[in-house]
Amino acid sequence: MTLKAVSPGSRVIVQKLTGKGDIKRRLMDMGIIPGTEILVQKVAPLGDPVEIKFKGYNLSLRWNEAETILVKPNEKS
Structure with a gap:
């Protein structure tokens, strides 16, 4: 599944980055x-951007960036 498909409040682990180049x-x-490990905090009403938290800081990603990040559910959370 991609980060784009994860609902707010969920914790996931990055498996692979499928994007290319820059x-x-x-x-x-x-x-x-x-x-x-990434915590999905918020998703804008139209899905763009997605706000995530990892390694102690928050980051907003565009939808096209979030769909290049393959993740799996964090079994520990």
Whole structure:
């Protein structure tokens, strides 16, 4: 499943980044790498942007960026 499909309040673990080029590099530079736990905090009414929290800070992602992040549910939460 992609980060775009996750509902607010859910915790997920990043499995893979499917984006290419600048988008993938930008996400990796911010610390979104496989194994990272992400809490989806808010989703705008029309779905764009998605606000997430990870590694102690908040980040808003566009829908097209969120759909390049493959995640799995966090079994520990």
